[in-house]
Amino acid sequence: MDGSERVFDDRTPGVEEHEPTASVLSYTAGLALAILATILSFVVSQTHLLWPPGIPVGLIVLAFAQIGVHLVFFLHLGSAPDNTNNILALAFGVLIVFLVITGSIWIIANLNANMMPM
Amino acid sequence: MTIATIDTVSTGVRTGLARGRGGGGPAPKRIVVAYGFWIFILSDIVMFSGLFAAYAVLSGNTAGGPTGAELFNLRNVFIETMCLLFSSYTCGLGALSAERRQPGRFYLFAALTFVLGAAFLFIEASEFAGMVAKGAGPSRSGFLSGFFTLVGTHGVHVTSGLIWLIYLVAQVVVKGLRAAVLRRLLCWSLFWHALDIVWVGVFTLVYLMGDFR
Numbered sequence: 549m550d551g552s553e554r555v556f557d558d559r560t561p562g563v564e565e566h567e568p569t570a571s572v573l574s575y576t577a578g579l580a581l582a583i584l585a586t587i588l589s590f591v592v593s594q595t596h597l598l599w600p601p602g603i604p605v606g607l608i609v610l611a612f613a614q615i616g617v618h619l620v621f622f623l624h625l626g627s628a629p630d631n632t633n634n635i636l637a638l639a640f641g642v643l644i645v646f647l648v649i650t651g652s653i654w655i656i657a658n659l660n661a662n663m664m665p666m
Numbered sequence: 667m668t669i670a671t672i673d674t675v676s677t678g679v680r681t682g683l684a685r686g687r688g689g690g691g692p693a694p695k696r697i698v699v700a701y702g703f704w705i706f707i708l709s710d711i712v713m714f715s716g717l718f719a720a721y722a723v724l725s726g727n728t729a730g731g732p733t734g735a736e737l738f739n740l741r742n743v744f745i746e747t748m749c750l751l752f753s754s755y756t757c758g759l760g761a762l763s764a765e766r767r768q769p770g771r772f773y774l775f776a777a778l779t780f781v782l783g784a785a786f787l788f789i790e791a792s793e794f795a796g797m798v799a800k801g802a803g804p805s806r807s808g809f810l811s812g813f814f815t816l817v818g819t820h821g822v823h824v825t826s827g828l829i830w831l832i833y834l835v836a837q838v839v840v841k842g843l844r845a846a847v848l849r850r851l852l853c854w855s856l857f858w859h860a861l862d863i864v865w866v867g868v869f870t871l872v873y874l875m876g877d878f879r
Contacts, residue, residue, distance in 0.1 A: 575758040593875075622859045633701065641712060645711060653719065
């Protein structure tokens with residue numbers, strides 16, 4: 549019995565090592581899903597398909613969905629154990645992005661609310 | 667199978683290759699290079715997050731000037747989005763052809779990627795020129811400063827990606843699809859896909875949230 553089937557090589561984003569034949573399919577599926585998300589975003593923003601006050605939330609959800617599609621189908625980031633390093637680096641990046649954006653919006657909204665009326 | 671055999675396999679001593687858990691020595695150069703470039707891309711995205719945050723807090727401050735709803739042409743933005751998305755697709759197929767040592771297909775997909783990226787830049791540049799001509803340049807209001815900084819930085823990235831692509835195609839012509847060139851192509855394709863990811867944030871936050879009915 550050869551145990552080498554059960555150990556993993558290191559992997560890196562952008563490379564699908566083990567199934568080269570699946571790659572064109574992966575890019576095409578990603579393209580189709582990304583086009584779908586893009587069209588839905590534009591439709592949602594220009595129609596009353598969604599309850600109007602919910603449109604920004606809907607747009608943010610669609611953007612996150614599309615970013616997920618890009619990461620999985622174009623950059624081939626998955627949940628496999630050999631992808632742990634790449635996912636951990638991404639998670640740290642997402643943490644910093646979240647802190648910078650929500651922190652800035654929160655602080656400036658607070659300053660605006662406490663501003664003297666002009 | 668004895669315990670000693672299992673141990674040999676799991677630490678990778680038998681193959682001399684790294685096995686993803688730190689055993690067996692350093693990872694192949696290709697993995698190290700692309701992982702390092704992945705860290706750079708994440709730092710670039712962190713820089714963009716600062717520009718997104720600046721735009722988000724400035725977007726309401728139009729100083730009596732034009733608002734996004736008056737300036738943006740969503741049909742153009744949709745065409746730009748599709749250009750970038752399809753260029754990401756052809757970039758992926760080009761990288762795949764390079765991995766499979768198919769130079770003819772690689773040149774075709776590289777050319778398609780370049781044309782789509784250049785079309786995106788052309789639409790963006792004419793949008794900027796039109797806005798400046800209407801008196802809505804970056805110095806008009808806080809909203810427009812944030813807009814030109816964020817969208818302009820993305821455009822500069824796309825421009826440098828196109829210049830980098832020309833440089834890489836020249837390398838493939840001169841040196842062929844050898845390992846070092848393939849590593850550079852891998853870094854470039856990561857960069858190009860990352861630009862598309864940033865653009866998803868741009869068209870959602872700037873264009874669609876700035877102009878929904």
